[in-house]
Amino acid sequence: MSRKLEVILILVGMAAHIVLYLSDFSYNMIDANYPEQSNELGRGINVILIVVSVTIINVIVGAVSLLLFRKNKRPKAASAILLIFAMITTILTYGSSFLANIFYLIAGVMGVVRGSKTHKTPL
Structure with a gap:
């Protein structure tokens, strides 16, 4: 099964x-150049x-997940990695990376749903 769509995502x-x-x-660097108080500078550096x-x-x-998806090596492991890290980083960044993580979520769900081909051996 081709994993081109997951790789592109x-x-x-x-x-x-x-x-x-x-x-x-760049937004935080512009904001950090003009601190109103020393606390804001420290907060800006922490955010960066x-x-x-x-x-x-x-x-x-x-x-890593791209390498696991290529040539259909371990699609379930790659999907699990993508799903877990997309959720964790969305929480860590307070939702600011949600737009970027949506691609990881879609690729992870597609990898789980599509699965891998298993060949049945006759008895």
Whole structure:
């Protein structure tokens, strides 16, 4: 069974994570340059660190699941990884990466539903 659609969805999800990272990073850098209080600067740095770490983890998870989907090696494991990390990172980023995680969720659900071909051996 061809897994082209899942691979494309994972690639789009990885690209969306990077684009969201760049847009959020630039927004926070502009906001951090003009702090009204020292607490806001510290909060901005913490947000940037969370966004950077979540983005890096998501891209790595996307690459691992991409390798597992290619040539139909382990589609169930890749689907489970995608579903778990999409939900965890959506919670960690307070929903700001939901748009990017939707591609991981769709690819994970498709991988679970489509399953893999099993050949029945005659007795």
